[in-house]
Amino acid sequence: MFNIPFLDLPPLRAALGTVTLPGSKSISNRILLMAALAEGRTEIHGLLAADDTQVMLESLRTLGVQWTRDGDTVTVDGMGGRVPQAQADLFLGNAGTAMRPLAAALALMAARYGGDYQLRGVPRMHERPIRDLVDALRGLGCQVDCLAQAGYPPLRLTGPSSLHLDTPVRVRGDVSSQFLTALLMALPLVAQRDVVVEVEGELISKPYIDITLALLGRFGVRVQRDGWQRFTIPAGSRLQSPGRIHVEGDASAASYFIALGALAALGEPLRIEGVGSDALQGDVRFADAAAAMGADIRLEPNALLVQRGRWPLRGIEWDCIAIPDAAMTLAVMALFADGPSKLTGIGSWRVKETDRIAAMATELRKLGATVDEGPDWIRVEPLREWRPASIRTYDDHRMAMCFSLAALNPLGGHGAAPVRIEDPACVAKTYPDYFETFFGLVQADAADVPVICIDGPTASGKGTLADELAQALGFWVLDSGALYRATAWAALQAGLDLNDEAAVAPLAATLPLRFAGGQVYLGEENVTEALRQEAVGLGASTVAALPAVRQALHALQLGFRRVPGLVADGRDMGTAIFPDAPLKVFLTASAAQRAQRRHKQLIFKGVSANIEGLLADLEARDLRDKTRSASPLKPAQDARLLDNSDLTIEASVDQVLAWWADQRPF
């Protein structure tokens, strides 16, 4: 996950590949609660691992429910209709899918068996209305107190009290279907007699109720439905574990990849696995809207294949009442259309993680778009002159994910603009690896992918600086020295003379080199430590003077220039490998300082060393690197010089980040 203040996406031009969706958030949390309330043990496969499910799992543990996790499988021991802990204080973050159903279940538990439960969340959670559920629960006879403001969390649920199950439970359905879902999941706990729920007002997000009913069915509860106004939980209903259950892929998350395919899968379709024609989730209906805009979509039972169909996309007018979450993606797709698009039925956006209509309009306008909004609609004009924009995400995962698509702007207008996503870690709510997955599918022109070059002599701190910069910006790192070190090491292992250009160069061309998790591998062998030896460093500087070796490693290094960007550390990054890099830094420090740093580094690692010897070695290496004919060590003409003899690591990093910030268009 990119846990950094912002993530810059370069302009993107194509997409290709296969994505496996994470488990659906709504299904994951419904199944978790049902499994906890049910009789028996449930093995849940494909559970989403994200903030909202973590919140639910932790709450269940606090309530005394036993569960274990093994990868994406969670096994829950059902409590058989009665919560072990009669008292608990639960923090539910910003997870609506935990707050509403837990409120209903615990209110009924407290009423029936006695109890005292408090449910709270982040400040935004305390602004999200829950009045309709509170009213319904009070109507049932539950004791529910709103601790701060009437109609909003935090809530306190106490009991015992007597429940009135003989008259229908009434709940409003026109603000959020989650209130009805919460009641439907909780009422089997007290269904000694038929319990009837009546919905007031028009029920929104009906497909979510379908999911609830289907999952209740898997847990042995067959709710009778009369239209969308009346639901009966038959007398004697009890939640019973189905044994094993599989969580479907997240259909709302599929929307980003459906859009990606529609915009940028130019030759072959993007394959999206985890939802398809068999899906329970209403958000798969997003595919209909995308198809109406021109996407070419094929459905398999558990997969979607999407590629560009009509181009430019067609502007549409679409009632999004059934796909409120996925609909946000349509608003960004609308920028690539041939005419305006109007999305209606999105009043619920106003009470989600943020006021999504206002947020969407504000951020689309930053890109240059013309947008109108009303209480429950938004109208978006296509965009031709895109502006680089820094997109605020309002602690809303969906804002971050759908605006990643704006980076495809070279496909939809003139020029090519980078897009900055602020607080990219907000995707942790439902899709922690979203950006990594996205980057694995998209393609950019190499020239659009930014590279920061850090060149300089040995022990000046290049590697340290490069790693810190890459961390801060979410970029890849190329430690080009490792390629020369690996060549030298492999040549030494093979007993070659390091000056034998004809023998060493072919070795460099076919190095089975791999970087993974901060480690370097040659074939299957982890050579990280071996490569850091001073003797190998000296050997590297010998083989690095051979033009054929440099040539052999050239293409390999270019391959590291990948979305979203690269920090490259070496001797000739700015002069020979990435001459078009937008920022080049030549890092130096006095020879004495560098010898001291290397000495400290070695002593720390438990390797004995003496400063005089190190100084002599590094001066010899400097000399060889500077005087060789092939790509000698020297600052690129447009490099910024940074002498960090008297700077801390942090100050050096800040300096380069400041230079970088100056170059960015945001």
Ligand SMILES: Nc1ncnc2c1ncn2[C@@H]1O[C@H](COP(=O)(O)OP(=O)(O)O)[C@@H](O)[C@H]1O
């Ligand atoms: N600005 C700095 N001030 C003090 N020590 C530094 C600084 N930059 C790096 N170092 C230390 O110097 C040592 C060598 O740095 P390294 O990044 O390995 O250099 P290089 O990659 O240029 O050979 C490391 O132990 C690192 O922590």
Ligand SMILES: Nc1ccn([C@@H]2O[C@H](COP(=O)(O)OP(=O)(O)O)[C@@H](O)[C@H]2O)c(=O)n1
């Ligand atoms: N881009 C590069 C990187 C390293 N090298 C050579 O490879 C040797 C080892 O590189 P390195 O970056 O791992 O060395 P240190 O600076 O960390 O000691 C250097 O001394 C250079 O001679 C190079 O010629 N070009």
